[in-house]
Amino acid sequence: MTDSSADVDLAGFERVLAGRLDADVTDAVVVADGLNLVVDVSMPDGRYVVRQPNKLRGTYYMNDLRAEYEILEALADTPVPAPRPVLFEADQSALGGPFLVCTYLEGETVPLGSDLPERFRTERARAAVGERLVDTLTEIHVRDPGNFEACCDRRTPRETVGLARARIEGAAAETGFDPWGLEEVADWLAAEAPPDPELGLVHGDFRPGNVLFVGRKTPEVAGVLDWETAQLGDPLVDLGYLLLRWGDGDDPTPPLDEIEARHPDAGAALDEMAERNEGGLAPFTTRPGSPDRAALADRYERLTGRTYDNRRFYRAFAAFLLATVWSDLHREAVAAGDDSGFAPWVDYTLAPEVEVEVAGLDGRPEEGVDRPADEFVGVVRAVG
Secondary structure (H helix, E strand, O other): OOOOOOOOOHHHHHHHHHHHHOOOOOEEEEEEEOOEEEEEEEEOOEEEEEEEEOOOOOOOOOOOHHHHHHHHHHHOOOOOOOOOEEEEEOOHHHHOOOEEEEEOOOOEOOOOOOOOOHHHOOHHHHHHHHHHHHHHHHHHHOOOHHHHOOOOOEOOHHHHHHHHHHHHHHHHHHHOOOOOOHHHHHHHHHHHOOOOOOOEEEOOOOOHHHEEEEOOOOOEEEEEOOOOOOEEEOOHHHHHHHHHOOOOOOOOOOOOHHHHHHOOOOHHHHHHHHHHHHHOOOHHHHOOOOOOHHHHHHHHHHHHOOOOOOHHHHHHHHHHHHHHHHHHHHHHHHHOOOOOOOHHHHHHHHHHHHHHHHOOOOOOOOOOOOOOOOOOOOOHHHHO
16 A cells, blocks of 8 residues: 555555455555545556545536546547546445545546646647647547536536626635636627537646647657536537647736735745746647647637637636636635735736737727737736
């Protein structure tokens, strides 16, 4: 047994899993203990992953664990490379809460702010990463929505804006932190939301950090992880979310002076923000060979037959969703009496949209900004 977290009863995990799966556990390693506790379990017949929720499962944007398991079941016989479900345990007494077991998938994700694995740091490999991400997203979006109606909520972008706004306002009331520009951004998004979007399966958190890459020199996608945010809705939301994290070489670097002034005691968070602001959350996307956002959008349109209109809306919408999650995490930290570095990130995500998106409601480039009207100028470098 390998114990990588003093607060996790791995011996209990081994005992319960041995009984449920009728096999001995030879090793168990905690690989994450954030929104979910994730344990890598080895057994004689292979490796498995145990997932147990820690935070935010009561929010509108998170499925409960049973629904997440049923989503994996619905994906099991499709080309989407998701983990295969093995066991769902609802008994609260077993390990202190429900958990699921799924198959372990080989591969490497690209965490926040990280470069690609060294073997993929070539122009050809960077191009392949972008193409494979869009190809995999397409496989998700062409699934029959009817196969997921029993396990996924149905929600339009406009409905989501209202729910997200309520979450952020609720967090503000509890913590005393008043996010920058919330009303302007929420009003603009509600006005610009597509009136009758196409319905499809939406992953909800599709990004390089939730995709497993394999291959010696040419990257291939071996898995898509973390399906707790899946829903039935507008598939273009996923594309906007991916492209928000995708930098173009000529993206501007937003100034941080006002955010620093609003959060003078958030030293570590501001240091990280400055680093991300300069290099981006996905720095490989601006390096030679990596497709730009327009190329990825064009590839998606060719593969799906959908038209990616109103690009400013979908990328600003994605930033708003990030602000919602960070606002909830700030609320959790404050309630627990812990230090929180999330408040500056909420401001960072919202503030540029006030300056850029709201200022350009008529679709024309903002005064003094020499950019195409359909480009989102705000958080592309750091949250993009």
